[in-house]
Amino acid sequence: MRLTFPYTTLVLGIFFQGAASVTVYYPQGQEPLGASGTVTAAAANYTGAAAYNPTVLNPPPVPSPFTPQFIVQLQNGGTPGVSIKQSGSFFGFSIEMSVANQVLGKNSSFIQVPFLNLMANIQQRAGRVNIRVGGNTQETAVLVDSTPDGRILEKDITGASNPTLTPPLVFTPELLYMLRNISSFVNVRWFLGIPFNDTTNLRLGIAEKGQEILGDYLIGLQAGNEPDLYARHGHRPSTYQPQDYINEFGTLVNAMSGDAHVVNRGLLIGPNLATGDWKPEQIWDLGFVDTYNNNLAYLAVEHYPTDNCFAQFGVGTPHDPQETFPQFLDHNAGKNIVAPYLNSTAFAQTKNKQFLMFETNTASCGGFAGISDSFGAALWGLDYALQMAHSNFSGALMHIGGQNVFYNPFTSPPTNQSTFHQWTIGPIYYSALVTAEALGASNASQVLDLNVNEGNIYTPGYGIYENGNPVRVALFNFVTDSSGASDLTVSIAVGGSGIGQQNATPAQVKVKYLLASSVSQKGNFTWAGQTFGGIFQSDGRLMGTENITTVQCDQTTNLCAVKVPAPGFALVFLNDDAFTESDGGPSTTFPTTAQTKTINTITIDPSVLATSNGHSGMGSKLGSTSHGSISAASSLTQALPGIMVVAALVSGAFVVGRALVH
Numbered sequence: 103m104r105l106t107f108p109y110t111t112l113v114l115g116i117f118f119q120g121a122a123s124v125t126v127y128y129p130q131g132q133e134p135l136g137a138s139g140t141v142t143a144a145a146a147n148y149t150g151a152a153a154y155n156p157t158v159l160n161p162p163p164v165p166s167p168f169t170p171q172f173i174v175q176l177q178n179g180g181t182p183g184v185s186i187k188q189s190g191s192f193f194g195f196s197i198e199m200s201v202a203n204q205v206l207g208k209n210s211s212f213i214q215v216p217f218l219n220l221m222a223n224i225q226q227r228a229g230r231v232n233i234r235v236g237g238n239t240q241e242t243a244v245l246v247d248s249t250p251d252g253r254i255l256e257k258d259i260t261g262a263s264n265p266t267l268t269p270p271l272v273f274t275p276e277l278l279y280m281l282r283n284i285s286s287f288v289n290v291r292w293f294l295g296i297p298f299n300d301t302t303n304l305r306l307g308i309a310e311k312g313q314e315i316l317g318d319y320l321i322g323l324q325a326g327n328e329p330d331l332y333a334r335h336g337h338r339p340s341t342y343q344p345q346d347y348i349n350e351f352g353t354l355v356n357a358m359s360g361d362a363h364v365v366n367r368g369l370l371i372g373p374n375l376a377t378g379d380w381k382p383e384q385i386w387d388l389g390f391v392d393t394y395n396n397n398l399a400y401l402a403v404e405h406y407p408t409d410n411c412f413a414q415f416g417v418g419t420p421h422d423p424q425e426t427f428p429q430f431l432d433h434n435a436g437k438n439i440v441a442p443y444l445n446s447t448a449f450a451q452t453k454n455k456q457f458l459m460f461e462t463n464t465a466s467c468g469g470f471a472g473i474s475d476s477f478g479a480a481l482w483g484l485d486y487a488l489q490m491a492h493s494n495f496s497g498a499l500m501h502i503g504g505q506n507v508f509y510n511p512f513t514s515p516p517t518n519q520s521t522f523h524q525w526t527i528g529p530i531y532y533s534a535l536v537t538a539e540a541l542g543a544s545n546a547s548q549v550l551d552l553n554v555n556e557g558n559i560y561t562p563g564y565g566i567y568e569n570g571n572p573v574r575v576a577l578f579n580f581v582t583d584s585s586g587a588s589d590l591t592v593s594i595a596v597g598g599s600g601i602g603q604q605n606a607t608p609a610q611v612k613v614k615y616l617l618a619s620s621v622s623q624k625g626n627f628t629w630a631g632q633t634f635g636g637i638f639q640s641d642g643r644l645m646g647t648e649n650i651t652t653v654q655c656d657q658t659t660n661l662c663a664v665k666v667p668a669p670g671f672a673l674v675f676l677n678d679d680a681f682t683e684s685d686g687g688p689s690t691t692f693p694t695t696a697q698t699k700t701i702n703t704i705t706i707d708p709s710v711l712a713t714s715n716g717h718s719g720m721g722s723k724l725g726s727t728s729h730g731s732i733s734a735a736s737s738l739t740q741a742l743p744g745i746m747v748v749a750a751l752v753s754g755a756f757v758v759g760r761a762l763v764h
């Protein structure tokens with residue numbers, strides 16, 4: 103029997119943006135030397151943009167020997183080694199500041215509805231979503247009252263004189279109003295960054311206006327982005343040392359103390375090391391946390407396990423994607439990234455601070471074609487996130503760049519194609535969704551790497567505990583083997599922890615699967631049978647019918663035998679409370695208002711129709727202007743009955759909110 107949850111709030115909309123060239127921003131710190139800082143992508147059929155690269159790699163061979171059957175014995179009543187309590191919003195996103203107007207919206211009244219839907223999916227499971235808007239481009243950003251063309255964000259090309267050719271950004275308060283308006287639709291909390299390129303002339307505008315406009319929705323202000331790379335990148339003298347960073351942090355603290363508009367001086371985040379040229383201990387050992395205890399909201403680092411800079415920009419060491427792929431396809435991948443920080447997460451606990459992975463993804467310089475956009479990356483991201491949770495990180499933010507990166511969790515279509523294409527949902531978004539569901543919304547979940555199958559690196563497993571008892575089990579199979587011979591059968595037992603304790607194996611468990619045919623597959627991954635489709639196919643909502651598997655447990659052996667296909671991931675719910683908590687309770691219905699340019703008549707992509715469950719009330723605004731779209735008004739209304747509509751049409755705008763009863 104499948105459980106149902108009362109209400110899901112869904113929003114559907116299509117936005118029209120002005121026809122213009124596609125401005126491609128380089129991922130932070132990863133600009134090609136000698137480039138102008140922008141390229142114009144002739145993206146008529148998307149063959150050029152990395153986000154849609156069709157490369158498919160070969161999955162690694164089946165490991166040998168390989169043991170596909172094993173037992174997992176869990177205990178009620180307390181298990182040593184579990185993590186600190188984790189929030190369901192553990193897995194968040196980091197949006198490079200320069201692409202905020204591509205991903206989030208154009209202004210406070212023009213917000214990308216697919217983005218809202220994607221966030222609502224996570225909110226439904228986790229309660230909230232944490233997002234950082236920043237990156238290298240925050241460092242030279244300047245808050246201005248307005249821009250000549252009215253945009254909320256633009257690059258000051260004439261100012262592109264710094265060594266990495268990161269063009270300085272100018273942005274207006276409208277960017278912050280946009281974030282605030284997003285938070286009125288979905289419970290998104292924001293991290294921002296204070297420009298740190300010149301701490302003798304600090305620009306505190308983002309802290310002042312950020313606090314004024316965002317209020318409690320602003321949860322942290324980064325002070326310095328990867329300062330251990332400042333010297334290497336020519337942003338500081340070659341003599342720049344950890345103490346110099348700490349001194350600059352102190353300069354910032356003093357400046358904020360003297361600024362009556364910065365009401366909350368306890369929101370800072372440091373040291374944000376890339377862990378490239380310095381280790382975090384070099385900062386801790388200088389007394390940083392004690393000195394600035396009252397100012398530090400979080401401790402953070404940023405890290406990518408490898409880079410693809412040679413292929414992208416001709417610098418650094420070449421990494422062949424096919425040869426590199428297996429490095430992402432086992433349990434050591436996440437463990438190796440986390441290992442250098444274990445001492446720091448322990449240290450953070452002694453200081454009562456949360457420790458964040460503030461920016462990460464598969465590889466810097468945009469990730470790898472065929473790796474970062476494959477099902478393997480979804481498994482990698484999920485195992486890495488759970489490994490960080492197990493290791494007492496308190497959150498992790500996966501980075502989002504522009505059209506020219508492979509690793510985006512989600513990508514909006516190039517601007518001039520937004521009228522006939524939808525969004526592309528990458529594997530890392532699935533990792534985020536499933537992590538939210540694995541951790542749930544209780545704020546009480548504790549994660550333990552169970553070291554199952556004698557530590558086999560291709561079959562990791564985690565227990566998620568609440569109040570001392572296991573509630574969910576996360577099981578991975580990194581192997582690709584269509585023969586079925588490598589499908590796992592994992593026998594789960596739950597027992598008491600002490601003398602006189604009873605066997606506590608449930609009568610049945612529910613299982614949700616994250617599946618694809620191969621670790622190489624691109625797009626169309628399924629989570630409990632539902633998908634966001636392939637490229638350009640998503641409005642941010644899961645499509646298809648949810649499929650939840652119920653496994654009857656053997657009451658004689660007290661084992662629940664759960665299959666995990668090769669490849670695949672299974673989230674096992676040990677009781678119905680664990681299931682309903684993660685699957686979302688009643689979620690808030692939010693009215694959506696958004697405005698679009700009126701240059702286009704609203705059209706509905708036929709692919710939306712195919713996947714929509716219904717709405718009405720768009721009336722004469724529906725019509726077709728271009729690119730094979732059909733006028734869809736009547737068919738949409740007729741094909742999609744029975745749905746409550748919360749729709750608003752605001753001066754040529756098109757917005758539909760729907761409350762769908764499952």
Ligand SMILES: *[C@@H]1O[C@H](CO)[C@@H](O)[C@H](O)[C@H]1NC(C)=O
Nearest residue numbers: 122123124143144145146518
């Ligand atoms: C989008 O803009 C690019 C660059 O100006 C242009 O080459 C391309 O033809 C446009 N595509 C469409 C569908 O208008």
Ligand SMILES: *[C@@H]1O[C@H](CO)[C@@H](O)[C@H](O)[C@H]1NC(C)=O
Nearest residue numbers: 144145146147148149150156
């Ligand atoms: C993309 O467009 C180019 C130029 O119009 C064309 O030669 C090529 O065949 C197209 N590729 C695809 C996959 O449609």
Ligand SMILES: *[C@@H]1O[C@H](CO)[C@@H](O)[C@H](O)[C@H]1NC(C)=O
Nearest residue numbers: 241242243244261270299300
């Ligand atoms: C810092 O950034 C601002 C704004 O982009 C720029 O005007 C200034 O010259 C930069 N200062 C240094 C020292 O790089």
Ligand SMILES: *[C@@H]1O[C@H](CO)[C@@H](O)[C@H](O)[C@H]1NC(C)=O
Nearest residue numbers: 210211279280282283286695
């Ligand atoms: C969005 O922001 C503007 C201010 O820029 C405000 O007037 C408007 O009411 C906001 N809309 C919503 C739905 O919060």
Ligand SMILES: *[C@@H]1O[C@H](CO)[C@@H](O)[C@H](O)[C@H]1NC(C)=O
Nearest residue numbers: 382383384386387445446449
């Ligand atoms: C762990 O971190 C603390 C605080 O920085 C440091 O004093 C200690 O030496 C570190 N231990 C190891 C093994 O690195």
Ligand SMILES: *[C@@H]1O[C@H](CO)[C@@H](O)[C@H](O)[C@H]1NC(C)=O
Nearest residue numbers: 183184185186444492493494
């Ligand atoms: C995480 O923190 C808990 C509580 O302090 C501790 O028992 C556990 O060993 C830590 N886990 C790791 C992997 O460091």
Ligand SMILES: *[C@@H]1O[C@H](CO)[C@@H](O)[C@H](O)[C@H]1NC(C)=O
Nearest residue numbers: 189190229230543544545546
């Ligand atoms: C979880 O923590 C968040 C942030 O502190 C809080 O807003 C939320 O209400 C908490 N949820 C529960 C179920 O306690």
Ligand SMILES: *[C@@H]1O[C@H](CO)[C@@H](O)[C@H](O)[C@H]1NC(C)=O
Nearest residue numbers: 623624625626635636637639
């Ligand atoms: C995903 O599935 C859709 C619908 O079946 C199909 O059109 C599309 O080509 C598939 N995409 C990929 C990347 O497999």
Ligand SMILES: *[C@@H]1O[C@H](CO)[C@@H](O)[C@H](O)[C@H]1NC(C)=O
Nearest residue numbers: 615617630631649650651667
């Ligand atoms: C539901 O998922 C299970 C496990 O993957 C699968 O065996 C079954 O065929 C699926 N059912 C449907 C209707 O897709």
Ligand SMILES: *[C@@H]1O[C@H](CO)[C@@H](O)[C@H](O)[C@H]1NC(C)=O
Nearest residue numbers: 208209211212697698699700
């Ligand atoms: C918001 O952006 C849209 C689309 O670019 C534009 O039509 C609208 O005028 C903008 N609104 C404001 C208040 O600038």
